[in-house]
Amino acid sequence: MVTTNKVNVEEQAKLAKKAAKTLSLLTTEEKNEALLTLADTIDNEYETILIANEKDLENGRQQGHDAAFIDRLTLTKERIEEFAQGLRQVAELDDPTGIINSDWVLDNGLKVQQITVPLGVIGMIYEARPNVTVDATGLALKSGNAIVLKGGSSAIISNKTIVEVIHRGLEQTKIPKEAVQFIASTDREATQQLFTMKEHIDVLIPRGGGSLIKAVVNNATVPVLETGVGNCHLYIDAEADVKKALAILVNAKTDRPAVCNALETAIIHQDWLSANKDALIETLRAHDIHVHGDSTIMKLIPGAVPASEDDWANEYLSKDIAIKTVTNLTEATQHIEDYGTKHSEAIITENQETADKFMKLVDAAALYHNASTRFTDGGALGFGAEIGISTQKLHARGPMGLPALTTIKYLMHGDGQIR
Incomplete structure (x- = not known):
């Protein structure tokens, strides 16, 4: 397995933050074209992904993982085609950014607008679900966010390969490939570093079992969008x-x-x-x-x-x-x-x-x-894909699609007003 030290993890987060600035300037059409290109690239390179996935599956079987775990880890041609189709569906959805929620004019003539904007850089920590790599990437890019992915060790070969395919696709688009970072590490320290990178990461989203979610919620200083287990x-x-x-x-x-x-x-x-x-x-x-x-x-x-x-x-x-x-x-x-x-x-x-x-x-x-x-699924409810299902009550709740990956900004346009 590949390990990553603190300097490299921090450098990846910095690269993602820089790429997020470029993303914020792209048009909806440019983002959609990029997602469609990614979908085609994934379709064309499905065999490469399957070969990588088989290595993870073999490792999982040798480690004695149960049938449910292996099912979550397993990729097939049909499941990879679903990844690609999910990206195409996200491309068809409305852009959640740049929406004017409200506007008004103060008595002094100052014009005020409240608009939706990307969160910035999303940190995604997840377990044995390679589909999350594609779903989270598609939603992040469509909503104008860069993303730093930290998948579990059981799917590291699959996820690393998927991101390499994504990078090859992004090289044909206006979105810099640095907007999608994958921490190819089995070292717990790499995950711990993401918990405290407030200067580079705007939000953390854990997706997996109860122990993972609890670890993120209890230890992170970066704001957390909490997803939950499903009893x-x-x-x-x-x-x-x-x-x-x-x-x-x-x-x-x-x-x-x-x-x-x-x-x-x-x-x-x-x-x-x-x-x-x-x-x-x-x-x-x-x-x-x-x-x-x-x-x-x-x-x-x-x-x-x-x-x-x-x-x-x-x-x-x-x-x-x-x-x-x-x-x-x-x-x-x-x-x-x-x-x-x-x-x-x-x-x-x-x-x-x-x-x-x-x-x-x-x-x-x-x-x-x-x-x-x-x-209770983003795709089933028409979101195209989901980045997780939130069981908390602040900011977002339930399947989190594109709107959950935005925040607001106030824009004031004046003509010399002072207070």
């Missing part, structure tokens, strides 16, 4: 449609179990469970979903294991699921309050009043009525 819940109300409930449960749990918007805990009203336990058991068995349940579930579902306190808080990222039985909506929302991560929560019910009450009571970035939590 997502599905509450099946007494008045839930059986077909909807089971289909949504299966989709939310099994479509891609290793992602943060996958279902981890089902909360089921005891009346619905009594009436539909056979259909539930058959559905769980058919989709090989492994149940950790409370005492009621243990009696009803063959093969279920007792749910511990840790199970209620667990982000399984697998086909395991915790199931809790309740007697009313209050118990359901209290369980979410006690164990949720403020990411994505859903209710299945045909009672609109119950659904409305659930959405008012539950504190989360994304709430669903009769739909899967899998839609």
Whole structure:
């Protein structure tokens, strides 16, 4: 593995800051043309990326990583094509910068404008998801920001190769390749350095497991846009449609179990469970979903294991699921309050009043009525891509697309006014 010392990390941050100045002067058309060029370059060089990814996969298998981890790390031609298509979608989106939010004229004739501008330089710290390298780059460049990428050691060969491909693409555009920096280091010190580079980095975005996010939030002096782990819940109300409930449960749990918007805990009203336990058991068995349940579930579902306190808080990222039985909506929302991560929560019910009450009571970035939590995703919501899903409340919340990567600036135009 390549290591990087403090001088080099700081130099990369300086180069990114300088490139951000150039980016701020480019037109929307120039940025869009660059993104389309990057998409074509990635499509053309997919084999190079796959070869690099196979090296990371082999290392991961030798280190004994589980299936969920390997899934997040794995690239295919189709997934790389999705990267490229994501860049094309971002190019089609409105430019979030240069928008005049408001303007007015003071009594003395001074003209005031509040406009949106790039954050500047984004520091991205993430784990075994090579797609983040492309998604974050596309969103950063479209919003006029430079980006410093620090991926996890498990994907370092893939990420380094992807950035090399991005640099070859940028050489054909108006965007300097220095606007995208990748810290090719497995040294923890390199990550620690990013935490405190306030003079060069404007914001840090961690994306990964709970331990990574906690480390960034607790140690960084650079402002942090906090993304969160997803202990997502599905509450099946007494008045839930059986077909909807089971289909949504299966989709939310099994479509891609290793992602943060996958279902981890089902909360089921005891009346619905009594009436539909056979259909539930058959559905769980058919989709090989492994149940950790409370005492009621243990009696009803063959093969279920007792749910511990840790199970209620667990982000399984697998086909395991915790199931809790309740007697009313209050118990359901209290369980979410006690164990949720403020990411994505859903209710299945045909009672609109119950659904409305659930959405008012539950504190989360994304709430669903009769739909899967899998839609908490920038691409699915029409953002083109996302740089992460924020579970905090300041500046940005939920899937963070282009607007989340901007701030504001006040412009005053006068004719000699003094105060």
